[in-house]
Amino acid sequence: MEIIFGRNKKEQLEPVRARVTGKIPAWLQGILLRNGPGMHTVGETRYNHWFDGLALLHSFTIRDGEVYYRSKYLRSDTYTANIEANRIVVSEFGTMAYPDPCKNIFSKAFSYLSHTIPDFTDNCLINIMRCGEDFYATTETSYIRRINPQTLETLEKVDFRKYVAVNLATSHPHYDAAGNVLNVGTSIVDKGKTKYVIFKIPAPVPGGRKEGRSPLKDTEVFCSIAAHSLLSPSYYHSFGVSENYIIFLEQPFKLDILKMATAYIRGVSWASCLAFHGEDKTHIHIIDRRTRKPVPTKYHTDPMVVFHHVNAYEEDGCLLFDVITYEDGSLYQLFYLANLNEDFKENSRLTSMPTLKRFVLPLHVDKNAEVGSNLIKLSSTTARALKEKDDQVYCQPELLCEGLELPHINYAHNGQPYRYIFAAGVQWSPIPTKIIKYDILTKSSLTWREEHCWPAEPLFVPTPGAKDEDDGIILSAIVSTDPQKSPFLLVLDARTFTELARASVDVEMHLDFHGLFIPDAGRDPGKQAPSQEAPARAAAGRAAPRT
Ligand SMILES: CC1=C(/C=C/C(C)=C/C=C/C(C)=C/C=C/C=C(C)/C=C/C=C(C)/C=C/C2=C(C)C[C@@H](O)CC2(C)C)C(C)(C)CCC1
Numbered sequence: 001m002e003i004i005f006g007r008n009k010k011e012q013l014e015p016v017r018a019r020v021t022g023k024i025p026a027w028l029q030g031i032l033l034r035n036g037p038g039m040h041t042v043g044e045t046r047y048n049h050w051f052d053g054l055a056l057l058h059s060f061t062i063r064d065g066e067v068y069y070r071s072k073y074l075r076s077d078t079y080t081a082n083i084e085a086n087r088i089v090v091s092e093f094g095t096m097a098y099p100d101p102c103k104n105i106f107s108k109a110f111s112y113l114s115h116t117i118p119d120f121t122d123n124c125l126i127n128i129m130r131c132g133e134d135f136y137a138t139t140e141t142s143y144i145r146r147i148n149p150q151t152l153e154t155l156e157k158v159d160f161r162k163y164v165a166v167n168l169a170t171s172h173p174h175y176d177a178a179g180n181v182l183n184v185g186t187s188i189v190d191k192g193k194t195k196y197v198i199f200k201i202p203a204p205v206p207g208g209r210k211e212g213r214s215p216l217k218d219t220e221v222f223c224s225i226a227a228h229s230l231l232s233p234s235y236y237h238s239f240g241v242s243e244n245y246i247i248f249l250e251q252p253f254k255l256d257i258l259k260m261a262t263a264y265i266r267g268v269s270w271a272s273c274l275a276f277h278g279e280d281k282t283h284i285h286i287i288d289r290r291t292r293k294p295v296p297t298k299y300h301t302d303p304m305v306v307f308h309h310v311n312a313y314e315e316d317g318c319l320l321f322d323v324i325t326y327e328d329g330s331l332y333q334l335f336y337l338a339n340l341n342e343d344f345k346e347n348s349r350l351t352s353m354p355t356l357k358r359f360v361l362p363l364h365v366d367k368n369a370e371v372g373s374n375l376i377k378l379s380s381t382t383a384r385a386l387k388e389k390d391d392q393v394y395c396q397p398e399l400l401c402e403g404l405e406l407p408h409i410n411y412a413h414n415g416q417p418y419r420y421i422f423a424a425g426v427q428w429s430p431i432p433t434k435i436i437k438y439d440i441l442t443k444s445s446l447t448w449r450e451e452h453c454w455p456a457e458p459l460f461v462p463t464p465g466a467k468d469e470d471d472g473i474i475l476s477a478i479v480s481t482d483p484q485k486s487p488f489l490l491v492l493d494a495r496t497f498t499e500l501a502r503a504s505v506d507v508e509m510h511l512d513f514h515g516l517f518i519p520d521a522g523r524d525p526g527k528q529a530p531s532q533e534a535p536a537r538a539a540a541g542r543a544a545p546r547t
C-alpha cells in the first residue's frame with residue numbers, strides 16, 4: 001500500500017520506450033496525458049491526505065505501435081515554494097501549512113492577519129482540461145495551469161477569478177459539440193451571496209491563440225444558483241449535462257464557511273470544514289441550456305454524496321442521469337495517508353460502497369397530478385418521481401450496480417442516450433481492483449483483472465469511423481504492488497474486453513486520477529476518430545448512422 005500511495009515518485013524527464021507485447025492498433029496515434037499526486041513528503045514534512053500530493057503529470061505517446069513514457073512534476077507556485085523552503089508551505093485540501101515555521105498561536109494569528117486570507121493552492125493535480133488548442137492541469141481551487149502536452153512543461157497560471165466570480169471550480173468540465181467548455185464553481189465572498197456559478201468558456205476563434213488571445217478571456221456566466229444556505233454551500237466534484245439541460249446536485253456534504261474563516265488560525269485543514277449532514281435532503285437543480293434558467297420544478301432526493309456524474313440524456317419528456325453515489329462523505333476519510341497502510345482492508349470497511357444509480361426526472365409536471373403519484377412512465381426503469389405539493393418532486397433512483405468508480409463513457413454519447421460505462425471496479429476489500437465494462441441495457445458486465453494490479457481510470461478511444469458505441473479501445477495505466485512487475489499501459493478491445501497489448505515501463509509510476517487522450521493532429525481529419533476530448537470531431541462522429 002505504501003508503494004502505491006505514500007512513496008514519492010521520481011520524474012522521468014527523458015521519454016523512455018516501453019516494452020510492447022501484443023499489438024497496438026495502427027490507427028491509435030496520440031498522447032495519453034494524465035494527472036495525479038506524486039509527492040507526499042517535502043523535506044521532513046508530510047501531507048496528511050492522498051489528495052494533497054504534488055501534481056505529477058505523465059504521458060504515454062503512442063506512435064506506430066510503439067509507446068514512449070515520460071513524467072514531470074507540475075512546476076506550480078506551490079511546488080516551487082515547497083521545494084525552495086524544503087518543507088510544505090502551502091495548504092492543501094487535507095493539510096494546513098504555515099509559511100512561518102514558528103508554531104505559537106500569536107505568530108499564527110499574526111501571519112493570518114498579515115495574509116488576511118491565505119492564498120489557495122495551484123497544485124493542479126486532478127485532471128486535464130482542453131480549451132481550444134490549449135491544455136490545462138486542473139484542481140478545485142480557482143487556479144489552473146497551462147501545460148505543454150508534448151513536453152509536460154508548466155506554462156502560465158490562470159485564475160478563474162479574473163474572468164468570473166468563483167472561489168472554487170470543478171476539475172471536471174464538460175465540452176459541447178462546438179468546442180465550448182462548461183464548468184461550475186462556487187462564489188463564496190461575492191457580496192455576501194453564496195452561489196453556484198455555471199460558466200462557459202466559448203470555443204476559441206480560429207487563430208485566436210496565435211494572436212495571443214486566450215479563450216478564457218471570453219469566459220461568461222451561464223447561470224447562477226443561490227445556495228440554500230449562505231454559510232454552508234455544498235461541496236461537489238462534478239456535474240452532468242444532457243443535450244438541453246445541466247444537472248447540478250446540491251448535496252448535504254457541505255463546506256462550513258465560518259469554520260473555513262477560522263481554519264488557518266485554529267490550525268486545522270480545509271477538509272475539516274467539510275461535513276455530511278444526513279438530516280438534509282439533496283436538491284437537484286436542473287438548468288435549461290436554451291433559456292439559461294433553472295426549470296421551475298423543485299426536485300429533491302434523499303441525502304447522498306456524489307463525486308462523479310456518469311452521463312445524462314432526455315427520453316420521452318424525462319431527464320435521466322446516472323451518478324456514482326455514496327451514503328456519506330467517508331470516501332475522503334478513507335484517503336488519509338494514515339489510513340492507507342497495511343490496515344487498509346480494515347479501514348476501508350468503514351466506507352460505504354460506490355453505487356451507480358439512475359435518476360429519472362419528469363421535465364413537465366402536470367399540475368393536476370395527484371400528490372404521491374409516480375410521474376415516471378418509462379418502462380425501461382424502476383426509478384420513480386413522486387409528486388409532492390408546491391411544485392416539488394421527490395426522486396427515488398434505480399440502483400444499477402455496485403462497486404464502480406472513475407467512470408468514463410464514449411464521449412460522443414455525452415448528453416445522449418448511451419449503453420456502456422467503463423470504470424474501475426472497487427471492492428475496497430479484497431484488493432486489488434479491476435476494470436469493468438458495464439452494460440446498462442443488459443445489466444451485465446465484462447471485467448479485466450490481474451493479480452497485484454491497481455488500474456487507473458479507463459479511457460475510451462473510438463476506432464476511426466466507428467458506428468457502434470463500444471467500437472474502440474480502452475486505455476488504462478496499471479501499477480502493481482508486486483515489485484517484480486513493472487507498471488504498464490493496458491490496451492483493451494472495448495467491445496470484448498480482451499487484451500490487445502500492454503506497454504511496460506521500468507519506472508516507479510504513480511496511481512493517478514484523471515486525464516485525456518489527444519489524438520495526433522495532422523492525420524486525415526475526415527478519417528480521424530471522434531475523440532474523447534475533441535468535441536467538434538465527436539459531433540461529426542455522432543452524426544454518423546448508428547447500428
Ligand atoms: C476545500 C477548500 C479549498 C481546497 C480545495 C482543494 C485543494 C481541493 C482538492 C480536492 C481534490 C484533490 C479532490 C479529489 C477528488 C478525487 C476523487 C473523488 C477520487 C476518487 C477516486 C476513487 C474512489 C478511486 C478509487 C480507486 C480505484 C477505483 C482503482 C484503484 O486501482 C485505485 C483506487 C483505490 C484509488 C480551498 C479552495 C483552499 C479553500 C476553500 C475550501
Ligand SMILES: [Fe+2]
Nearest residue numbers: 172237308514
Ligand atoms: Fe474526479
